Amino acid sequence: MHTTLDELFSALSDNTRRKILIMLLEDDMAVTDVADPFDMSLPAISKHLSILSNAGLITQEKRGRVNWCKLEPDGLRDASVWMLGFGQFDIVDIESLEKLIETHIDLTQAN
Amino acid sequence: MHTTLDELFSALSDNTRRKILIMLLEDDMAVTDVADPFDMSLPAISKHLSILSNAGLITQEKRGRVNWCKLEPDGLRDASVWMLGFGQFDIVDIESLEKLIETHIDLTQAN
DNA sequence: TCCATATTTAACCATATGGTTAAATATGGA
DNA sequence: TCCATATTTAACCATATGGTTAAATATGGA
DSSP: OOOOHHHHHHHHTOHHHHHHHHHHHHOOEEHHHHHTTSSSOHHHHHHHHHHHHHTTSEEEEEETTEEEEEEOGGGGHHHHHHHHHTSOGGGSOHHHHHHHHHHHHHHHHHO | OOOOHHHHHHHHTOHHHHHHHHHHHHOOEEHHHHHTTSSSOHHHHHHHHHHHHHTTSEEEEEETTEEEEEEOGGGGHHHHHHHHHTSOGGGSOHHHHHHHHHHHHHHHHHO
16 A cells, blocks of 8 residues: 555644554444444544555454454554655664664564 | 644644645745745745744744744644553554654764 | 835735535445 | 445534735844
């Protein structure tokens, strides 16, 4: 799925959508369940979800009546590649990056 | 300068603005010079620049008639912290990250 | 002093965005 | 078959966004 950086960053520029992404980090969710914590109508959430889909940040799979929303792990890739490729590598200090890498390696080896 | 993630991602969601940031990676520039490569009016560029300022991605310093635009190195920090903290660490594969870190360390030691 | 240069501000416009409510659609289950 | 549940679509609305041109502002320099 080819999406533009415009779509990606724009999808990320809304706090509701960022919260949804974080919720989906836990587990796949039905649209109704995604909507639950928000003080907002179901159609509004439905629209946010299609924006996230179009940006490649989630996928949706309809099983029966339920449309399951699933985080798309590679969705952020283009955005982060842009940011890293941007060259301002100090965006995160080296130390915490190395810590993250170690964590990642640990997790990998735990599998 | 406290800016929201909304402002940050939203500022990054426009290709003109991303191009401007990359231009400023080279060197500080006057507003007129920033505008030059774009097929767009000066006021339009001026607006883009204030959006980038408000998002904390650049700073502007007026010297004489000229308003110098300068990349704000830490501007991307909050956005990238969000993306990394998001947990999907595979956004960039470990290998290229390590390569980047090495490059960075080389550059640091070259100073 | 007066013109040129650099930039922003004002007023405007078309389209996008993020929300609403009401209606439509599709599936599940008694 | 018929109602309930899950979700989307349609129509609408207010405000934001990204552009325009014309005018205003401020500084530099002859």
